[in-house]
Amino acid sequence: xxxxxTKPDGSVTLTMFAAKELIMRDLKLKTMTDAxxxxxxxxxLKQESPADTGHTKLADDYVLPDLEYFNAWVQKGxxxxxxxxxxxxxxxxxLRAKRDPLMAKYDGLQSRAVDLEDATEIAKxxxxxxxxxxxxxxLKALTPLSIEDxxxxxxxxxxx
Amino acid sequence: MANSAFELGSxxxxxxxxxxxxxxxxxxxxxxxxxxxxxxxxxQAWFLYDYFTPAILASYNVSSIAINSxxxxxxxxxxxxxxANAYTISSLTGGGATTLNVxxxxxQSTGNCTIGNLNSAAAVSAPTGSGYWAGALNGAQ
Numbered sequence: 619x620x621x622x623x624t625k626p627d628g629s630v631t632l633t634m635f636a637a638k639e640l641i642m643r644d645l646k647l648k649t650m651t652d653a654x655x656x657x658x659x660x661x662x663l664k665q666e667s668p669a670d671t672g673h674t675k676l677a678d679d680y681v682l683p684d685l686e687y688f689n690a691w692v693q694k695g696x697x698x699x700x701x702x703x704x705x706x707x708x709x710x711x712x713l714r715a716k717r718d719p720l721m722a723k724y725d726g727l728q729s730r731a732v733d734l735e736d737a738t739e740i741a742k743x744x745x746x747x748x749x750x751x752x753x754x755x756x757l758k759a760l761t762p763l764s765i766e767d768x769x770x771x772x773x774x775x776x777x778x
Numbered sequence: 779m780a781n782s783a784f785e786l787g788s789x790x791x792x793x794x795x796x797x798x799x800x801x802x803x804x805x806x807x808x809x810x811x812x813x814x815x816x817x818x819x820x821x822q823a824w825f826l827y828d829y830f831t832p833a834i835l836a837s838y839n840v841s842s843i844a845i846n847s848x849x850x851x852x853x854x855x856x857x858x859x860x861x862a863n864a865y866t867i868s869s870l871t872g873g874g875a876t877t878l879n880v881x882x883x884x885x886q887s888t889g890n891c892t893i894g895n896l897n898s899a900a901a902v903s904a905p906t907g908s909g910y911w912a913g914a915l916n917g918a919q
Binding site: 629631632633634635636637640641644645646659662663666682685686688689715 | 812829830832833834837838839840841842843844845846847848852854856857889890901904
């Protein structure tokens with residue numbers, strides 16, 4: 619059973635409860651109805667997060683937003699959505715984290731190519747480095763209207 | 779040497795109480811399934827959690843697991859520990875050939891603890907690799 623709730627700072631918490639049978643075992647209960655289990659979960663949730671608001675049970679088939687952008691999740695009524703400004707910043711941070719080691723790698727390759735006076739390699743590395751430097755340009759310029767806009771503007775750096 | 783009441787079958791031996799389990803020195807009482815977890819050699823709570831599904835795959839004495847922020851989970855206990863500093867936590871997550879996950883305890887209280895995952899850049903982040911996150915908690919309930 620999954621619940622969402624919102625902390626006073628506006629961020630979301632996603633809570634997953636253990637199955638009813640496990641709760642029964644841990645509490646040494648012989649019986650527990652589904653209604654009692656649900657009541658137990660909601661009571662626990664409110665005890666554990668008294669300052670939070672909007673405690674909402676998610677349907678079993680509810681499709682969660684992308685966990686990569688969890689810190690950009692916002693609760694809208696009984697559902698989840700994205701804070702697109704936060705999501706864009708997360709995408710930029712993640713992209714830079716992937717790009718930095720690649721830049722270091724190509725710096726090394728460039729030094730080696732210069733030492734070997736390999737003009738072809740030098741030119742190739744310069745192109746890769748320019749592409750990497752510009753990898754965040756599309757995202758930085760983006761005013762996203764959806765999470766898909768952000769994903770589409772995030773280049774795949776695994777090719778480098 | 780005198781035989782214990784249990785060995786004599788005198789009917790005098792009963793199930794160990796929680797206190798006897800925690801003291802852990804008696805050889806005259808037997809252990810029942812309902813109290814064995816109170817011995818300090820036992821794990822009082824454990825979990826196997828799939829961060830990316832996300833779901834609790836298996837657990838003991840864990841009522842729920844919450845994602846508080848990316849890479850930070852809160853373990854809520856079904857039955858609380860005796861004190862905030864009365865237990866230890868060991869935790870690990872799945873990684874890969876070139877990735878590193880290290881966990882650190884952010885807070886711990888009687889009813890819950892929060893654990894953060896660090897990656898190779900020493901930044902709190904989602905676990906890499908399988909996303910499986912396991913933990914064991916030992917101490918006094």
